[in-house]
Amino acid sequence: MVVLLSLLGYAVVAALASPLLLSRGAWRVRYPRLALGLWLAAFLSSLLALLGSLSWSIGLAMGTDSTRSVPNGWLGPTVIVVFAWVGLAVLGGVIALVASRIEPIDAAKRRANQQLMLLEATSSYRQVMVSGIQVNYVECAAPLAMSFAGDDRRIVVTSQLEAELTPGQLRSVIEHERAHLTHHHGLVASLSQLNHACLPAFLGAREFERSAHLLVELIADDCASRSCGVVDSANALVKVGQLRGSESMELRAARLVDNAGRLPARGIRRIRSAASATQFLVRR
Amino acid sequence: MLVVQRAKGELRTAVLRILWAADAPLTAKQIRSSFDESDAVPAITTLLTVLDRLGASGLVQRGPSPSGEAVFAASAPESQFTADAMISALLNADDSSAALMRFAGELDEGHLEILRTALNVRPAAKSK
Numbered sequence: 261m262v263v264l265l266s267l268l269g270y271a272v273v274a275a276l277a278s279p280l281l282l283s284r285g286a287w288r289v290r291y292p293r294l295a296l297g298l299w300l301a302a303f304l305s306s307l308l309a310l311l312g313s314l315s316w317s318i319g320l321a322m323g324t325d326s327t328r329s330v331p332n333g334w335l336g337p338t339v340i341v342v343f344a345w346v347g348l349a350v351l352g353g354v355i356a357l358v359a360s361r362i363e364p365i366d367a368a369k370r371r372a373n374q375q376l377m378l379l380e381a382t383s384s385y386r387q388v389m390v391s392g393i394q395v396n397y398v399e400c401a402a403p404l405a406m407s408f409a410g411d412d413r414r415i416v417v418t419s420q421l422e423a424e425l426t427p428g429q430l431r432s433v434i435e436h437e438r439a440h441l442t443h444h445h446g447l448v449a450s451l452s453q454l455n456h457a458c459l460p461a462f463l464g465a466r467e468f469e470r471s472a473h474l475l476v477e478l479i480a481d482d483c484a485s486r487s488c489g490v491v492d493s494a495n496a497l498v499k500v501g502q503l504r505g506s507e508s509m510e511l512r513a514a515r516l517v518d519n520a521g522r523l524p525a526r527g528i529r530r531i532r533s534a535a536s537a538t539q540f541l542v543r544r
Numbered sequence: 545m546l547v548v549q550r551a552k553g554e555l556r557t558a559v560l561r562i563l564w565a566a567d568a569p570l571t572a573k574q575i576r577s578s579f580d581e582s583d584a585v586p587a588i589t590t591l592l593t594v595l596d597r598l599g600a601s602g603l604v605q606r607g608p609s610p611s612g613e614a615v616f617a618a619s620a621p622e623s624q625f626t627a628d629a630m631i632s633a634l635l636n637a638d639d640s641s642a643a644l645m646r647f648a649g650e651l652d653e654g655h656l657e658i659l660r661t662a663l664n665v666r667p668a669a670k671s672k
Contacts, residue, residue, distance in 0.1 A: 379634075511665065
């Protein structure tokens, strides 16, 4: 009974405390990988604790001997049996809910894949493999890059983006998209989206989805910066931000330079190099 | 270090282009014979796998020919698709965020505020 209550208590505390602890403060912008890891740990451990409490209660209920008189009375065993039955009913409901919510997410993925295939077939002018991932260049007037997760994972880069960026900047954009694919950010996005779709009124589910959206972008920025250097990565963000009139891209560039500045000696050289090479529109 | 190799999705694109260029549905053998001999010509089994996948995606239709051999045709003509329209459809699909990550994906005002606070940056003045 103590184990059962502890598991339940942990699940409730983790579910309620994670949005309060993990969606506050500037630390998550500095350490996005840690923040996303904590979100996933809180989410998955709550889920495991709930499943564990259900399994435990079923085990206890099956071990209860109804023919034997219980010295501590009838209340404890009755609660365990009722909890086990209610838990099983809730589990069935949750499985049905997840199945119904996962269908639109899958359908959206199929639609996006189909549109990408058509785009590639009508407009691609170059296809290369970059570190094991296919990169397709397509003729298009919009400066864009995108990655598609799944069995058929690939990156699509438009001709306009290739024309606007230097080779180093373009490589950092490809590394950004590659990070989304190699770090399974699509899976994280699907998980957080599905969680929110199943529990739309729950603050933790909403915050998890919102945080995941921001954190995966920051993690991919950091990966690109590590692979290609802060100068090219920040400049690529600034350039695309200017082309698309996006403040968020400029802020993400400023964050990369800010992070580089936190490193002693080597980082200071990198930030000076970055500052001389970029035209940041950061309003301090 | 980046390693550049030959792309593997070329075959799918090549098959769709052959089907769009054809006046009538083609058999797998006819599709295979349409490949330029200077390029690597795919094996018939590889071609059938690609056609199956394109069929599952709804881009290719399969039907029987009078000779009983399966024939394949593109589900819609190439002229129906323009790059800008497809990009626009991809960008405007709210529900595709789990499948498609965009480099210039917009963050909402709440996210911007988090970044501004962390970087000690004032909000950008809105142009009138």
